[in-house]
Each structure stands twice: as C-alpha cells, then as structure tokens.
Amino acid sequence: MTQASDFLSSNFLKIGGSATMAMTQMARDMRAQGRDVISLSMGQPNFDTPLHICEAAVQAMAEGKTRYTAVDGIAELKAAISEKFKRENGLDYTAHEINVAPGGKAVLFNALAVSVSAGDEVLIPAPCWVSYPDMVRLCGGLPVLMPSRAAQGFKITPEQLNAAISPRTKWLILNSPSNPTGAVYSVDELRALANVLRDYPHVLVLSDDIYEHLIYDGLEFATLAQVAPDLKSRILTMNGVSKAYAMTGWRIGYAGGPEWLITAMRKYMGQTTSNPSSVSQWAALAALSGPQDFLKDWRMDYQSRRDYVMSHIEPIEGLRCARPSGAFYVFVDCKTRLKGKSDAELALDILQETGVATIAGSAFHMDGYLRISYSADQKSLEIAFDRLAAYFH
Numbered sequence: 001m002t003q004a005s006d007f008l009s010s011n012f013l014k015i016g017g018s019a020t021m022a023m024t025q026m027a028r029d030m031r032a033q034g035r036d037v038i039s040l041s042m043g044q045p046n047f048d049t050p051l052h053i054c055e056a057a058v059q060a061m062a063e064g065k066t067r068y069t070a071v072d073g074i075a076e077l078k079a080a081i082s083e084k085f086k087r088e089n090g091l092d093y094t095a096h097e098i099n100v101a102p103g104g105k106a107v108l109f110n111a112l113a114v115s116v117s118a119g120d121e122v123l124i125p126a127p128c129w130v131s132y133p134d135m136v137r138l139c140g141g142l143p144v145l146m147p148s149r150a151a152q153g154f155k156i157t158p159e160q161l162n163a164a165i166s167p168r169t170k171w172l173i174l175n176s177p178s179n180p181t182g183a184v185y186s187v188d189e190l191r192a193l194a195n196v197l198r199d200y201p202h203v204l205v206l207s208d209d210i211y212e213h214l215i216y217d218g219l220e221f222a223t224l225a226q227v228a229p230d231l232k233s234r235i236l237t238m239n240g241v242s243k244a245y246a247m248t249g250w251r252i253g254y255a256g257g258p259e260w261l262i263t264a265m266r267k268y269m270g271q272t273t274s275n276p277s278s279v280s281q282w283a284a285l286a287a288l289s290g291p292q293d294f295l296k297d298w299r300m301d302y303q304s305r306r307d308y309v310m311s312h313i314e315p316i317e318g319l320r321c322a323r324p325s326g327a328f329y330v331f332v333d334c335k336t337r338l339k340g341k342s343d344a345e346l347a348l349d350i351l352q353e354t355g356v357a358t359i360a361g362s363a364f365h366m367d368g369y370l371r372i373s374y375s376a377d378q379k380s381l382e383i384a385f386d387r388l389a390a391y392f393h
Contacts, residue, residue, distance in 0.1 A: 015134035019363030023347065027357040038384045040373045041357040043179060043328070045246040047298060049283075053245065056286030057279050065282055069275040072266040073100025073254070077281050080288040081254050088212075089226050091237065093256035099265050100284075102276040104210050104240035104253030107265075109135050110272075111206060111236050111255070112171070114264040116141040120170040125156045127331065127366035129179045129208075141170065145365055150322045150333065154181040158192045165196075171204045172197070174224060177211040180364045180371040181331040182324020184215055187222045194228035205235045210253075213244040213295050215326040216303040225256075233258050243327075244295060245287040252276055252284040302328050305374040305381060312385040316392045328375040331361065335368035337392060343368055354387040 005013065020041060027039040060066070073081075078098040085091040101107045108131075116122065118140040124132050126145040133143035146164050148154045161172070174193075176185040185193075197203055207224050215221050225235040240253035255262075269275075306323075309330055313321050318336040338346055343360040347370060351357050361369025374381060 011138050011140055014137040018130055019344075020130055020359055023351070023357050023359055026351065030351070030355070035355055037351075037355045037357060038376065038380050038387075039357040040376055040381075040384055041359050041371075043243070043373055043375065044248050045243065045298075045328075045375050046377050047246040049246050049250070050287075050291075050294060052290050053247070053283050053286045056290075057283040060279050060282035065278055067278060069278050069281060071270045071275050072262070073098065073276070074278075074281050074285075077254075077285045077288075080285050081256070084288050085237070085256050089223055089237070091223075091225055091232070091256060094259075096259050097256055097262055098254065099257070099262050100252065100254045100276055100281065101265075101269065102253070102273050103251040104208070104238060104242065105131060106251075106273065106276075107238050107240070107253040107255045108132075108206065108208065109138070110265045110268050111238075111257075111261065112136060112139045112141070114268050115204065115261065116170055119168060121166060121168045122171045122173060123161070123164050123169060123203075124173050125175075125178075127154065127178075127180055127361060127364035127369070128173070129175060130363050132173055132175075133365070142168075144169075147366070148183075150320075153322070154178065154183040154331070155185060155189060156193075158196045161193055161196045162199075165200050165203060167202075169200070169203050171206050173206045173208065175208040175210075176223075177215055177221075177324075177326025179211065179327055180329050180359070180361070180369075181322070182327045182329055184219060184325040185222070187220075187227055190222055190224050190227040194224065194231055197228075197231060197234075201234070203234070205231070207235055207237045209237060209239045210243050211327040212239060214299060214302060214328055216299070216306065217325060219325055221326075236261060241284045241287045247280075247283070247287065250277070250280040250283055252280050254284075302374070305378060306330070308378070308381060309372065309374045309385070312389065316389060319392065328373055330372050330374065331364075331366075332370045332372060333368060334370050338368065343370060346370070350388070350391060354391050356384045356387050 023041045031037045078095045116139040120141045122136045136143040225232045236257035238255040242248040320333040347360040359371040
C-alpha cells in the first residue's frame, strides 16, 4: 500500500523538525490552555522594533512601495548594506556582491542550494544552530560536525579544522557570536583558522554574523573576511536586521560575497521566493542607515541580564555554565541532574512542571545541556529562575 512518505523526496526524509520551533509552539499551546508559561526557548529580542523603523514602513506603504522589487533587494537597501559593511567591518562590496533575502535563514539556504551537490561535505562546528545540518541535507550534502567542548570555549581549533577538511569539503560554516553557546572568536583565533584555510583553496566559508551587535565585556567583533582579506573571494558574510534591531518578524537577511555566488543566489531566488517583502526592505534601510545609539543601550541591558542569569545558575547544585561572550543564550551543562532522563526529556519535564520553556542541548548536537535564552524581560527572568531553582532543589 502506498504511504505518504513514498511521495516525499529522499532529501526531505533526512531532516527533522526544528526543536526550537517545536518547544516554542508547545509553550504557546500551554499558554492558550491557560497555563502560566515563560518562554526562554526562542532567540527573539523582547524589545519593540524602534519607532523610526516602523515609521519608515508606514511611509513606504503610504507612498505605494508595495509592489515587486528587484529579486534580491532594492538598490537603496543594497547601498546601505554596502555602507554598513564598510563602516563596521572594513569590507568593500559593490551592489553586485550584495544579496537581500527573506530572512537570514533564506540567505544561508540559498547559498548552500546553489553550491552543494550530492555528497559534498559541509563542516559545522558543534554545538551549532539547529538548522545548519538539515539545510545541508536538504541540498543533498553531508554535514560533518566538529565537536567542541566547554574547556576550549566551544570553539574549534586549527588542528580540528585541518583534520576535518577532505577533498569533498565544500563549505565551512562559522557562527560567531554563536548560537547556542555565545562563544566569540577573537581576531587571533580567526587568523589561525585562516592559516589553515589558505592551504585548501577548494573550501568556501559561510560566516554567520547575525549576532554581531550582541557582544559583551568590551570585546571587539571581528569577521573572517575582515581578518583575512586575501580569503574574501571565498567567503560569504551573512547578517540581518532580526537580532540587532528587534525585527525578527520583518524577515530581512543580507550578505556580501563573491559576485559569482551572489548572481547564482539571485537566479535561485527568481525561481523560488522572488523578492523579500518590499515594505520590510524600506524598514531595513531605516534600520541600517538611521540612529544606532540605542544598540549600545540594548547591549548593556542584555549583558546585565546575562550576569543575572549566570548568578542564579551558579548556586544550583550540578548545573555548570561557561560565561557567554555574545548572543543572548546560556548553554548549561546539566548532565549530573539528568537522573536517567535525556536532556530532551528534562526540558519537557521542566516545561510541564514549572511552565518554563528551554531547549535541550541535543537539538544543537551536544547532549547533556540546556539552552536558556535571556532575551526575555527582567521580570520574566526573575520568575523563571525562581521556578528553576525550586525545580532543581
């Protein structure tokens, strides 16, 4: 008898659902049933999108800028992105080297879709964002995970990278600051990785910089193309407005990269999504070219929340956590508190018993951990950690 799975592609059948989306939806469902639920599972700023950005969207609608645009972004937004890369990262990109897509996730997938063939390998430091491996599988490629540990700051070493590269390696995905660990690669660490990559001209690098502005303790952000300009022709530098500007729902991601790749991504978009939302593009233009001072205030707020969360994890017996340098997550080692459960079962039990939603580390390819987001407001964090302390007592 024919089953539904018989009609699905072999690539699709290799992937799982998003654990972060699943847990967040479970929290929504419980809330709809009247439960008091605090979600620390979603990577989403609690700030409202700044007013000047919303006003730019309203103005765009009033001026009738609601029709199709160029497939991969309006010229004005591309110019603003080019200026952003030059101003903040010391990178020069022409309009032909800029891509704008419906979210950072779309940028990443499109780049892989136009370049990965069956059997190609993509190197991914782990723990990693849940979607990287499945994106590779959807494109027919093979994700190759490179595990890193807390003792090494959840960052891969040059020796690991050198050992992992094979003749089939097509991409290295590098995410700094990292989701889920908050790890940040220093200039020296990026230079060391670049020294390895110079020996392998067939390897491309996808630099996911989406948490660029969420970096703490006075650290300076650096991206690989900036540190190793001789490798720039092999690097796609991805970013977006979702995390920094509290615009997750506006769905605008962007990237700078070699023209051959950007051209291919534009062609791919022409047969899939076409252009990102026209109104969202004008809002993103206001975000990138308008006032930036509030970013510092938000960053200090996140840092304060991080410190609060760390101070309330440390007293809980059996929980350990390295202090993150960026993003808005803590990655908590809970192995000694599993008591025969998997980390996924522990996260579910915590949600059902306390109404606090977290994400199991296994979703990020590192068993025995919980990822907890501190992008919620301070009051919610206080209530959530009171509940967690009682649960683990």
